[in-house]
Amino acid sequence: xxxxxxxxxxxxxxxxxxxxxxxxxxxxxxxxxxxxxxxxxxxxxxxxxxxxxxxxxxxxxxxxxxxxxxxxxxxxxxxxxxxxxxxxxxxxxxxxxxxxxxxxxxxxxxxxxxxxxxxxxxxxxxxxxxxxxxxxxxxxxxxxxxxxxxxxxxxxxxxxxxxxxxxxxxxxxxxxxxxxxxxxxxxxxxxxxxxxxxxxxxxxxxxxxxxxxxxxxxxxxxxxxxxxxxx
Amino acid sequence: xxxxxxxxxxxxxxxxxxxxxxxxxxxxxxxxxxxxxxxxxxxxxxxxxxxxxxxxxxxxxxxxxxxxxxxxxxxxxxxxxxxxxxxxxxxxxxxxxxxxxxxxxxxxxxxxxxxxxxxxxxxxxxxxxxxxxxxxxxxxxxxxxxxxxxxxxxxxxxxxxxxxxxxxxxxxxxxxxxxxxxxxxxxxxxxxxxxxxxxxxxxxxxxxxxxxxxxxxxxxxxxxxxxxxxx
DNA sequence: AATTACGACAACTTTTTTATTGATTTAGTT
DNA sequence: AACTAAATCAATAAAAAAGTTGTCGTAATT
Numbered sequence: 001x002x003x004x005x006x007x008x009x010x011x012x013x014x015x016x017x018x019x020x021x022x023x024x025x026x027x028x029x030x031x032x033x034x035x036x037x038x039x040x041x042x043x044x045x046x047x048x049x050x051x052x053x054x055x056x057x058x059x060x061x062x063x064x065x066x067x068x069x070x071x072x073x074x075x076x077x078x079x080x081x082x083x084x085x086x087x088x089x090x091x092x093x094x095x096x097x098x099x100x101x102x103x104x105x106x107x108x109x110x111x112x113x114x115x116x117x118x119x120x121x122x123x124x125x126x127x128x129x130x131x132x133x134x135x136x137x138x139x140x141x142x143x144x145x146x147x148x149x150x151x152x153x154x155x156x157x158x159x160x161x162x163x164x165x166x167x168x169x170x171x172x173x174x175x176x177x178x179x180x181x182x183x184x185x186x187x188x189x190x191x192x193x194x195x196x197x198x199x200x201x202x203x204x205x206x207x208x209x210x211x212x213x214x215x216x217x218x219x220x221x222x223x224x225x226x227x228x229x230x231x
Numbered sequence: 232x233x234x235x236x237x238x239x240x241x242x243x244x245x246x247x248x249x250x251x252x253x254x255x256x257x258x259x260x261x262x263x264x265x266x267x268x269x270x271x272x273x274x275x276x277x278x279x280x281x282x283x284x285x286x287x288x289x290x291x292x293x294x295x296x297x298x299x300x301x302x303x304x305x306x307x308x309x310x311x312x313x314x315x316x317x318x319x320x321x322x323x324x325x326x327x328x329x330x331x332x333x334x335x336x337x338x339x340x341x342x343x344x345x346x347x348x349x350x351x352x353x354x355x356x357x358x359x360x361x362x363x364x365x366x367x368x369x370x371x372x373x374x375x376x377x378x379x380x381x382x383x384x385x386x387x388x389x390x391x392x393x394x395x396x397x398x399x400x401x402x403x404x405x406x407x408x409x410x411x412x413x414x415x416x417x418x419x420x421x422x423x424x425x426x427x428x429x430x431x432x433x434x435x436x437x438x439x440x441x442x443x444x445x446x447x448x449x450x451x452x453x454x455x456x457x458x459x460x461x462x
Numbered sequence: 463a464a465t466t467a468c469g470a471c472a473a474c475t476t477t478t479t480t481a482t483t484g485a486t487t488t489a490g491t492t
Numbered sequence: 493a494a495c496t497a498a499a500t501c502a503a504t505a506a507a508a509a510a511g512t513t514g515t516c517g518t519a520a521t522t
Binding site: 181182183193194197198201 | 509510511512513
Protein backbone atom coordinates (compact mmCIF):
# COMPACT_ATOMS: atom_id res chain seq x y z
CA UNK A 1 0.00 0.00 0.00
CA UNK A 2 1.23 3.43 -0.93
CA UNK A 3 0.81 6.68 0.89
CA UNK A 4 -0.10 9.73 -1.07
CA UNK A 5 3.40 11.01 -0.82
CA UNK A 6 5.08 7.87 -2.01
CA UNK A 7 3.13 8.04 -5.21
CA UNK A 8 4.09 11.64 -5.72
CA UNK A 9 7.24 11.52 -7.71
CA UNK A 10 8.10 15.17 -7.17
CA UNK A 11 7.80 14.88 -3.46
CA UNK A 12 10.20 11.99 -3.38
CA UNK A 13 12.68 14.12 -5.23
CA UNK A 14 12.36 16.90 -2.66
CA UNK A 15 13.01 14.52 0.11
CA UNK A 16 16.04 12.95 -1.47
CA UNK A 17 18.21 16.03 -1.57
CA UNK A 18 20.01 16.34 1.76
CA UNK A 19 19.66 20.08 1.82
CA UNK A 20 15.89 19.85 2.03
CA UNK A 21 15.95 17.31 4.85
CA UNK A 22 16.13 20.07 7.40
CA UNK A 23 12.78 21.52 6.39
CA UNK A 24 9.55 20.98 8.26
CA UNK A 25 6.61 19.36 6.54
CA UNK A 26 4.93 22.72 6.01
CA UNK A 27 8.05 24.23 4.59
CA UNK A 28 8.48 21.40 2.15
CA UNK A 29 4.87 21.90 1.15
CA UNK A 30 5.58 25.55 0.48
CA UNK A 31 8.55 24.74 -1.69
CA UNK A 32 6.65 21.97 -3.44
CA UNK A 33 3.79 24.20 -4.38
CA UNK A 34 5.94 26.81 -5.98
CA UNK A 35 8.38 24.60 -7.73
CA UNK A 36 8.61 22.85 -11.03
CA UNK A 37 11.01 20.32 -12.41
CA UNK A 38 12.63 20.68 -15.81
CA UNK A 39 14.92 18.59 -17.91
CA UNK A 40 17.58 20.78 -19.45
CA UNK A 41 19.25 19.02 -22.32
CA UNK A 42 22.95 19.17 -22.93
CA UNK A 43 23.62 22.57 -24.45
CA UNK A 44 20.54 24.29 -23.01
CA UNK A 45 21.03 27.45 -21.00
CA UNK A 46 20.01 27.16 -17.39
CA UNK A 47 20.50 30.88 -16.90
CA UNK A 48 21.35 33.76 -19.16
CA UNK A 49 23.39 36.61 -17.77
CA UNK A 50 21.27 39.72 -17.41
CA UNK A 51 17.80 38.19 -17.67
CA UNK A 52 15.25 38.71 -14.91
CA UNK A 53 15.42 36.06 -12.24
CA UNK A 54 12.21 35.12 -10.51
CA UNK A 55 13.37 31.75 -9.31
CA UNK A 56 16.39 29.79 -8.26
CA UNK A 57 17.57 26.52 -9.69
CA UNK A 58 18.50 23.44 -7.75
CA UNK A 59 20.40 20.74 -9.62
CA UNK A 60 19.10 17.23 -9.05
CA UNK A 61 21.42 15.54 -11.47
CA UNK A 62 23.65 16.37 -14.38
CA UNK A 63 26.40 18.93 -14.73
CA UNK A 64 26.45 22.50 -15.95
CA UNK A 65 29.03 25.16 -16.55
CA UNK A 66 28.61 28.58 -15.00
CA UNK A 67 30.33 31.49 -16.70
CA UNK A 68 30.40 35.21 -17.13
CA UNK A 69 30.03 36.54 -20.62
CA UNK A 70 32.28 39.21 -22.03
CA UNK A 71 32.61 40.46 -25.56
CA UNK A 72 32.19 38.17 -28.53
CA UNK A 73 33.23 34.61 -27.69
CA UNK A 74 35.14 35.72 -24.63
CA UNK A 75 33.70 34.04 -21.60
CA UNK A 76 35.22 33.16 -18.26
CA UNK A 77 34.17 29.95 -16.61
CA UNK A 78 33.38 30.25 -12.92
CA UNK A 79 32.58 26.73 -11.89
CA UNK A 80 31.05 23.40 -12.71
CA UNK A 81 27.59 23.16 -11.20
CA UNK A 82 26.91 19.77 -9.63
CA UNK A 83 23.93 17.89 -8.24
CA UNK A 84 22.96 19.48 -4.94
CA UNK A 85 24.09 22.94 -6.02
CA UNK A 86 21.91 26.00 -6.31
CA UNK A 87 22.16 28.39 -9.22
CA UNK A 88 20.87 31.92 -8.97
CA UNK A 89 20.76 32.20 -5.21
CA UNK A 90 21.71 35.85 -5.19
CA UNK A 91 18.69 36.73 -7.25
CA UNK A 92 16.53 35.77 -4.27
CA UNK A 93 18.16 38.06 -1.83
CA UNK A 94 19.24 41.05 -3.81
CA UNK A 95 19.55 41.82 -7.48
CA UNK A 96 16.68 40.54 -9.50
CA UNK A 97 18.76 39.45 -12.49
CA UNK A 98 21.09 36.55 -13.07
CA UNK A 99 24.62 37.82 -13.03
CA UNK A 100 26.04 34.93 -14.97
CA UNK A 101 25.06 32.47 -17.63
CA UNK A 102 25.09 28.74 -17.28
CA UNK A 103 24.71 25.91 -19.73
CA UNK A 104 24.10 22.20 -19.28
CA UNK A 105 27.14 20.10 -20.22
CA UNK A 106 25.11 16.94 -19.68
CA UNK A 107 21.35 16.53 -19.49
CA UNK A 108 20.28 18.09 -16.20
CA UNK A 109 17.24 17.44 -14.09
CA UNK A 110 16.57 20.71 -12.27
CA UNK A 111 14.10 22.10 -9.75
CA UNK A 112 13.00 25.65 -10.17
CA UNK A 113 11.79 27.26 -6.97
CA UNK A 114 10.07 30.61 -7.07
CA UNK A 115 12.03 33.07 -5.06
CA UNK A 116 9.20 34.19 -2.79
CA UNK A 117 8.81 30.67 -1.47
CA UNK A 118 12.54 30.34 -1.04
CA UNK A 119 12.78 33.65 0.81
CA UNK A 120 9.94 32.70 3.13
CA UNK A 121 11.46 29.38 4.07
CA UNK A 122 14.85 30.96 4.63
CA UNK A 123 13.30 33.48 7.01
CA UNK A 124 11.43 30.78 8.88
CA UNK A 125 14.08 28.15 9.16
CA UNK A 126 17.41 29.05 10.69
CA UNK A 127 19.01 25.70 10.04
CA UNK A 128 18.13 25.95 6.37
CA UNK A 129 19.35 29.50 6.12
CA UNK A 130 22.56 28.47 7.82
CA UNK A 131 23.07 25.97 5.03
CA UNK A 132 22.40 28.64 2.44
CA UNK A 133 24.84 31.00 4.09
CA UNK A 134 27.44 28.26 4.05
CA UNK A 135 26.90 27.90 0.33
CA UNK A 136 27.32 31.63 -0.19
CA UNK A 137 30.47 31.53 1.81
CA UNK A 138 31.81 28.74 -0.37
CA UNK A 139 30.91 30.60 -3.53
CA UNK A 140 32.64 33.69 -2.21
CA UNK A 141 35.81 31.80 -1.54
CA UNK A 142 35.69 30.47 -5.08
CA UNK A 143 35.17 33.93 -6.48
CA UNK A 144 38.16 35.21 -4.53
CA UNK A 145 40.22 32.35 -5.85
CA UNK A 146 39.11 33.16 -9.39
CA UNK A 147 40.07 36.76 -8.89
CA UNK A 148 43.44 35.84 -7.51
CA UNK A 149 43.99 33.50 -10.41
CA UNK A 150 43.24 36.23 -12.92
CA UNK A 151 44.95 39.08 -11.13
CA UNK A 152 48.16 37.54 -9.97
CA UNK A 153 48.92 34.31 -11.74
CA UNK A 154 50.31 33.63 -15.12
CA UNK A 155 49.52 30.89 -17.55
CA UNK A 156 51.25 28.04 -15.77
CA UNK A 157 49.63 28.82 -12.46
CA UNK A 158 46.26 29.37 -14.05
CA UNK A 159 46.26 26.09 -15.89
CA UNK A 160 47.53 24.28 -12.81
CA UNK A 161 44.69 25.81 -10.79
CA UNK A 162 42.21 24.80 -13.42
CA UNK A 163 43.47 21.24 -13.68
CA UNK A 164 43.41 20.79 -9.92
CA UNK A 165 39.91 22.20 -9.72
CA UNK A 166 38.49 20.00 -12.45
CA UNK A 167 40.37 16.97 -11.21
CA UNK A 168 38.70 17.52 -7.84
CA UNK A 169 35.38 16.76 -9.51
CA UNK A 170 36.64 13.55 -11.03
CA UNK A 171 35.80 11.25 -8.13
CA UNK A 172 32.13 12.00 -8.49
CA UNK A 173 32.28 12.51 -12.27
CA UNK A 174 35.01 10.43 -13.84
CA UNK A 175 34.00 11.65 -17.28
CA UNK A 176 34.34 15.34 -16.42
CA UNK A 177 37.30 16.05 -18.71
CA UNK A 178 35.56 14.41 -21.65
CA UNK A 179 32.77 16.93 -21.23
CA UNK A 180 35.07 19.91 -21.58
CA UNK A 181 36.80 21.20 -24.70
CA UNK A 182 40.21 22.86 -24.73
CA UNK A 183 38.34 26.11 -25.12
CA UNK A 184 36.41 25.36 -21.93
CA UNK A 185 39.63 24.65 -20.07
CA UNK A 186 41.17 27.81 -21.48
CA UNK A 187 38.15 29.78 -20.31
CA UNK A 188 38.53 28.38 -16.82
CA UNK A 189 42.16 29.45 -16.84
CA UNK A 190 41.40 32.78 -18.49
CA UNK A 191 43.92 32.25 -21.29
CA UNK A 192 43.66 31.69 -25.04
CA UNK A 193 42.71 28.28 -26.36
CA UNK A 194 46.02 27.94 -28.20
CA UNK A 195 47.99 28.72 -25.09
CA UNK A 196 46.00 26.16 -23.17
CA UNK A 197 46.75 23.51 -25.78
CA UNK A 198 50.44 24.31 -25.75
CA UNK A 199 50.68 24.39 -21.98
CA UNK A 200 48.88 21.10 -21.60
CA UNK A 201 51.29 19.50 -24.03
CA UNK A 202 54.22 20.99 -22.19
CA UNK A 203 52.88 19.77 -18.85
CA UNK A 204 52.57 16.34 -20.40
CA UNK A 205 56.13 16.48 -21.68
CA UNK A 206 57.26 17.33 -18.15
CA UNK A 207 55.39 14.34 -16.81
CA UNK A 208 53.03 16.43 -14.71
CA UNK A 209 49.94 15.16 -16.41
CA UNK A 210 48.90 12.55 -18.89
CA UNK A 211 46.69 13.39 -21.86
CA UNK A 212 44.52 10.52 -23.02
CA UNK A 213 42.45 12.09 -25.78
CA UNK A 214 40.18 14.43 -23.88
CA UNK A 215 40.82 12.88 -20.50
CA UNK A 216 43.55 14.34 -18.33
CA UNK A 217 45.22 12.41 -15.53
CA UNK A 218 47.26 14.22 -12.94
CA UNK A 219 50.58 12.47 -12.41
CA UNK A 220 52.41 14.83 -10.08
CA UNK A 221 49.87 16.55 -7.92
CA UNK A 222 52.44 18.06 -5.58
CA UNK A 223 54.28 19.77 -8.40
CA UNK A 224 51.07 21.08 -9.90
CA UNK A 225 50.11 22.49 -6.53
CA UNK A 226 53.52 24.08 -6.35
CA UNK A 227 53.04 25.67 -9.78
CA UNK A 228 49.59 26.82 -8.76
CA UNK A 229 50.99 28.43 -5.61
CA UNK A 230 53.95 30.00 -7.41
CA UNK A 231 51.51 31.60 -9.81
CA UNK B 232 23.37 69.58 -29.03
CA UNK B 233 21.77 66.44 -27.71
CA UNK B 234 18.69 66.06 -25.60
CA UNK B 235 18.78 63.68 -22.69
CA UNK B 236 16.75 61.18 -24.59
CA UNK B 237 18.87 61.17 -27.66
CA UNK B 238 21.84 60.20 -25.57
CA UNK B 239 19.90 57.41 -23.93
CA UNK B 240 20.51 54.45 -26.13
CA UNK B 241 17.80 52.32 -24.56
CA UNK B 242 15.19 54.94 -24.99
CA UNK B 243 15.98 55.31 -28.64
CA UNK B 244 15.50 51.59 -29.00
CA UNK B 245 12.07 51.76 -27.36
CA UNK B 246 11.01 54.46 -29.70
CA UNK B 247 12.19 52.73 -32.80
CA UNK B 248 9.95 49.69 -32.58
CA UNK B 249 6.64 50.54 -34.23
CA UNK B 250 4.65 48.65 -31.67
CA UNK B 251 5.75 51.00 -28.91
CA UNK B 252 4.92 54.13 -30.87
CA UNK B 253 1.36 54.01 -29.65
CA UNK B 254 2.36 54.41 -26.03
CA UNK B 255 2.20 57.65 -24.08
CA UNK B 256 5.31 59.13 -22.58
CA UNK B 257 4.39 57.83 -19.13
CA UNK B 258 3.73 54.38 -20.45
CA UNK B 259 7.06 54.26 -22.22
CA UNK B 260 8.66 55.34 -18.97
CA UNK B 261 6.95 52.48 -17.18
CA UNK B 262 8.22 49.97 -19.72
CA UNK B 263 11.66 51.53 -19.72
CA UNK B 264 12.05 51.24 -15.99
CA UNK B 265 11.21 47.60 -15.84
CA UNK B 266 13.06 46.42 -18.88
CA UNK B 267 16.51 45.29 -19.70
CA UNK B 268 18.25 44.57 -22.95
CA UNK B 269 20.22 41.40 -23.55
CA UNK B 270 22.32 40.05 -26.35
CA UNK B 271 21.52 36.40 -26.88
CA UNK B 272 24.22 34.73 -28.89
CA UNK B 273 23.50 32.24 -31.62
CA UNK B 274 22.62 29.02 -29.85
CA UNK B 275 21.47 30.61 -26.58
CA UNK B 276 18.03 29.76 -25.29
CA UNK B 277 15.67 32.70 -25.14
CA UNK B 278 13.12 30.62 -23.31
CA UNK B 279 13.04 27.11 -21.92
CA UNK B 280 9.79 25.22 -21.95
CA UNK B 281 8.45 24.82 -18.43
CA UNK B 282 10.52 27.45 -16.63
CA UNK B 283 8.86 30.23 -14.68
CA UNK B 284 8.18 33.28 -16.77
CA UNK B 285 8.30 36.64 -15.06
CA UNK B 286 8.87 38.66 -18.19
CA UNK B 287 8.20 38.78 -21.88
CA UNK B 288 10.76 39.12 -24.62
CA UNK B 289 10.66 41.55 -27.49
CA UNK B 290 13.03 40.91 -30.37
CA UNK B 291 14.89 43.97 -31.58
CA UNK B 292 17.01 42.18 -34.12
CA UNK B 293 18.14 38.70 -34.98
CA UNK B 294 16.19 35.51 -35.50
CA UNK B 295 15.17 32.71 -33.19
CA UNK B 296 13.40 29.41 -33.50
CA UNK B 297 10.44 28.63 -31.28
CA UNK B 298 9.65 24.99 -30.62
CA UNK B 299 7.94 22.57 -28.35
CA UNK B 300 10.05 19.88 -26.80
CA UNK B 301 9.01 16.27 -26.73
CA UNK B 302 10.99 13.22 -25.77
CA UNK B 303 14.69 12.95 -26.46
CA UNK B 304 15.68 14.87 -29.59
CA UNK B 305 12.09 15.09 -30.76
CA UNK B 306 11.06 18.70 -31.06
CA UNK B 307 8.48 20.41 -33.20
CA UNK B 308 9.27 23.83 -34.56
CA UNK B 309 6.47 26.34 -34.24
CA UNK B 310 7.83 29.42 -35.91
CA UNK B 311 10.75 31.65 -36.64
CA UNK B 312 10.75 34.60 -34.30
CA UNK B 313 11.59 37.87 -36.05
CA UNK B 314 12.44 41.42 -35.05
CA UNK B 315 9.27 43.06 -33.76
CA UNK B 316 7.89 39.81 -32.37
CA UNK B 317 7.09 39.10 -28.76
CA UNK B 318 8.00 35.83 -27.11
CA UNK B 319 6.22 34.66 -23.98
CA UNK B 320 3.18 36.86 -24.23
CA UNK B 321 0.87 34.26 -22.73
CA UNK B 322 2.92 34.16 -19.57
CA UNK B 323 1.78 37.73 -18.85
CA UNK B 324 -1.87 37.01 -19.01
CA UNK B 325 -2.29 33.50 -17.77
CA UNK B 326 0.07 30.65 -17.08
CA UNK B 327 3.21 31.74 -15.39
CA UNK B 328 5.50 29.37 -17.27
CA UNK B 329 6.84 29.40 -20.79
CA UNK B 330 5.05 26.75 -22.77
CA UNK B 331 7.72 26.45 -25.40
CA UNK B 332 11.43 26.75 -25.80
CA UNK B 333 13.21 29.09 -28.15
CA UNK B 334 16.76 29.41 -29.27
CA UNK B 335 18.64 32.13 -31.12
CA UNK B 336 19.61 31.09 -34.66
CA UNK B 337 21.54 34.32 -35.09
CA UNK B 338 22.74 36.72 -32.42
CA UNK B 339 19.65 38.44 -31.06
CA UNK B 340 19.26 41.76 -29.35
CA UNK B 341 16.25 41.39 -27.06
CA UNK B 342 14.27 43.51 -24.61
CA UNK B 343 12.98 41.82 -21.53
CA UNK B 344 9.97 43.52 -20.02
CA UNK B 345 8.72 42.50 -16.61
CA UNK B 346 5.22 41.25 -16.90
CA UNK B 347 3.69 43.55 -14.29
CA UNK B 348 4.70 46.58 -16.31
CA UNK B 349 3.42 44.98 -19.47
CA UNK B 350 0.09 44.09 -17.87
CA UNK B 351 -0.34 47.59 -16.53
CA UNK B 352 0.28 49.23 -19.87
CA UNK B 353 -2.04 46.81 -21.63
CA UNK B 354 -4.82 47.67 -19.18
CA UNK B 355 -4.23 51.38 -19.61
CA UNK B 356 -3.82 51.61 -23.33
CA UNK B 357 -6.51 50.21 -25.55
CA UNK B 358 -4.64 50.84 -28.79
CA UNK B 359 -1.65 48.94 -27.48
CA UNK B 360 -3.77 46.09 -26.21
CA UNK B 361 -5.51 45.94 -29.56
CA UNK B 362 -2.11 45.39 -31.14
CA UNK B 363 -1.34 42.66 -28.64
CA UNK B 364 -4.66 40.98 -29.31
CA UNK B 365 -3.92 41.08 -33.02
CA UNK B 366 -0.65 39.33 -32.33
CA UNK B 367 -2.41 36.65 -30.31
CA UNK B 368 -4.86 36.19 -33.08
CA UNK B 369 -2.03 35.71 -35.55
CA UNK B 370 -0.33 33.22 -33.29
CA UNK B 371 -3.57 31.32 -32.92
CA UNK B 372 -4.01 31.05 -36.63
CA UNK B 373 -0.49 29.72 -36.91
CA UNK B 374 -1.13 27.19 -34.20
CA UNK B 375 -4.24 26.00 -35.99
CA UNK B 376 -2.26 25.69 -39.19
CA UNK B 377 0.38 23.68 -37.37
CA UNK B 378 -2.27 21.40 -35.97
CA UNK B 379 -3.87 20.92 -39.36
CA UNK B 380 -0.47 20.19 -40.84
CA UNK B 381 0.21 17.51 -38.26
CA UNK B 382 -3.26 16.03 -38.09
CA UNK B 383 -4.32 15.87 -41.69
CA UNK B 384 -1.39 16.21 -44.02
CA UNK B 385 1.20 13.76 -45.12
CA UNK B 386 4.83 14.27 -45.84
CA UNK B 387 4.49 16.05 -49.15
CA UNK B 388 1.98 18.52 -47.83
CA UNK B 389 3.93 19.08 -44.67
CA UNK B 390 7.17 19.83 -46.45
CA UNK B 391 5.37 22.04 -48.93
CA UNK B 392 3.82 23.97 -46.03
CA UNK B 393 7.17 24.29 -44.40
CA UNK B 394 8.93 25.49 -47.52
CA UNK B 395 6.27 28.06 -48.23
CA UNK B 396 6.40 29.30 -44.66
CA UNK B 397 10.16 29.67 -44.56
CA UNK B 398 10.28 31.13 -48.03
CA UNK B 399 7.86 33.78 -46.83
CA UNK B 400 10.59 35.03 -44.50
CA UNK B 401 13.14 35.22 -47.24
CA UNK B 402 12.39 38.77 -48.38
CA UNK B 403 13.38 40.12 -44.99
CA UNK B 404 15.99 37.46 -44.33
CA UNK B 405 17.54 36.17 -47.54
CA UNK B 406 19.86 33.92 -45.56
CA UNK B 407 17.08 32.17 -43.69
CA UNK B 408 17.58 28.74 -45.25
CA UNK B 409 21.30 28.82 -44.52
CA UNK B 410 20.44 29.17 -40.85
CA UNK B 411 18.39 26.00 -40.79
CA UNK B 412 19.60 22.41 -40.96
CA UNK B 413 17.67 19.58 -42.59
CA UNK B 414 16.77 18.51 -39.09
CA UNK B 415 15.27 21.95 -38.46
CA UNK B 416 13.23 21.73 -41.63
CA UNK B 417 12.12 18.22 -40.72
CA UNK B 418 11.04 19.47 -37.31
CA UNK B 419 8.98 22.19 -38.91
CA UNK B 420 7.32 19.56 -41.06
CA UNK B 421 7.01 17.08 -38.23
CA UNK B 422 8.72 14.29 -40.14
CA UNK B 423 12.02 12.46 -39.82
CA UNK B 424 15.21 14.10 -41.00
CA UNK B 425 15.83 11.38 -43.55
CA UNK B 426 12.37 11.73 -45.00
CA UNK B 427 12.88 15.46 -45.27
CA UNK B 428 16.13 14.98 -47.16
CA UNK B 429 14.54 12.51 -49.54
CA UNK B 430 11.49 14.64 -50.17
CA UNK B 431 13.54 17.73 -50.83
CA UNK B 432 15.57 15.82 -53.39
CA UNK B 433 12.42 14.51 -54.99
CA UNK B 434 10.90 18.01 -55.10
CA UNK B 435 14.08 19.18 -56.77
CA UNK B 436 13.91 16.37 -59.31
CA UNK B 437 10.36 17.42 -60.11
CA UNK B 438 11.52 20.98 -60.66
CA UNK B 439 9.44 22.36 -57.80
CA UNK B 440 12.42 23.73 -55.96
CA UNK B 441 16.11 24.26 -56.43
CA UNK B 442 18.63 23.16 -53.82
CA UNK B 443 21.79 25.28 -53.74
CA UNK B 444 23.71 23.83 -50.82
CA UNK B 445 21.63 24.91 -47.85
CA UNK B 446 19.64 27.50 -49.73
CA UNK B 447 16.33 26.51 -51.24
CA UNK B 448 14.68 28.42 -54.05
CA UNK B 449 11.05 27.86 -54.87
CA UNK B 450 10.57 27.37 -58.60
CA UNK B 451 6.92 26.46 -58.87
CA UNK B 452 5.06 28.18 -56.08
CA UNK B 453 1.64 27.34 -57.48
CA UNK B 454 2.34 23.63 -57.51
CA UNK B 455 3.77 23.73 -54.02
CA UNK B 456 0.65 25.51 -52.82
CA UNK B 457 -1.38 22.85 -54.54
CA UNK B 458 0.57 20.10 -52.76
CA UNK B 459 0.18 21.95 -49.50
CA UNK B 460 -3.57 22.18 -50.00
CA UNK B 461 -3.91 18.56 -51.13
CA UNK B 462 -2.15 17.56 -47.94
C1' DA C 463 68.01 46.78 -24.86
C1' DA C 464 67.00 42.09 -24.05
C1' DT C 465 63.88 38.85 -22.33
C1' DT C 466 59.59 36.95 -21.12
C1' DA C 467 54.74 36.03 -21.41
C1' DC C 468 51.26 35.70 -23.99
C1' DG C 469 47.74 36.59 -27.43
C1' DA C 470 46.65 36.53 -32.55
C1' DC C 471 46.91 34.57 -36.87
C1' DA C 472 47.48 31.03 -40.26
C1' DA C 473 47.87 26.47 -41.85
C1' DC C 474 46.81 22.07 -41.04
C1' DT C 475 44.90 17.70 -38.86
C1' DT C 476 41.54 15.32 -36.37
C1' DT C 477 37.10 14.74 -34.61
C1' DT C 478 32.36 15.53 -34.58
C1' DT C 479 28.21 16.75 -36.69
C1' DT C 480 25.25 16.96 -40.46
C1' DA C 481 23.64 15.27 -44.73
C1' DT C 482 22.64 11.62 -47.87
C1' DT C 483 21.25 7.10 -49.59
C1' DG C 484 19.58 2.55 -49.63
C1' DA C 485 17.55 -1.25 -47.18
C1' DT C 486 14.38 -2.82 -43.69
C1' DT C 487 10.49 -2.57 -40.61
C1' DT C 488 6.09 -1.08 -38.94
C1' DA C 489 1.56 0.31 -39.06
C1' DG C 490 -2.23 1.68 -41.37
C1' DT C 491 -5.23 1.46 -45.58
C1' DT C 492 -7.43 -0.59 -49.33
C1' DA D 493 -3.23 -10.14 -48.48
C1' DA D 494 -1.29 -6.42 -51.02
C1' DC D 495 -0.12 -1.72 -50.92
C1' DT D 496 1.34 2.66 -49.12
C1' DA D 497 3.39 6.06 -46.09
C1' DA D 498 6.80 6.92 -43.38
C1' DA D 499 9.87 5.86 -39.60
C1' DT D 500 14.16 3.51 -38.32
C1' DC D 501 18.66 1.67 -39.12
C1' DA D 502 23.10 1.41 -41.09
C1' DA D 503 26.67 2.88 -44.03
C1' DT D 504 28.90 6.56 -46.17
C1' DA D 505 30.01 11.29 -47.66
C1' DA D 506 30.53 15.98 -46.84
C1' DA D 507 30.82 19.94 -44.06
C1' DA D 508 31.79 22.16 -39.78
C1' DA D 509 33.99 22.45 -35.47
C1' DA D 510 37.71 21.45 -32.45
C1' DG D 511 42.37 20.70 -31.72
C1' DT D 512 47.25 21.41 -32.86
C1' DT D 513 51.52 23.71 -34.12
C1' DG D 514 54.56 27.20 -35.67
C1' DT D 515 55.38 32.07 -36.37
C1' DC D 516 55.03 36.65 -35.24
C1' DG D 517 53.81 40.99 -32.72
C1' DT D 518 53.30 43.49 -28.60
C1' DA D 519 53.45 44.86 -24.04
C1' DA D 520 55.29 44.28 -19.75
C1' DT D 521 59.53 42.96 -16.94
C1' DT D 522 64.22 42.70 -16.08
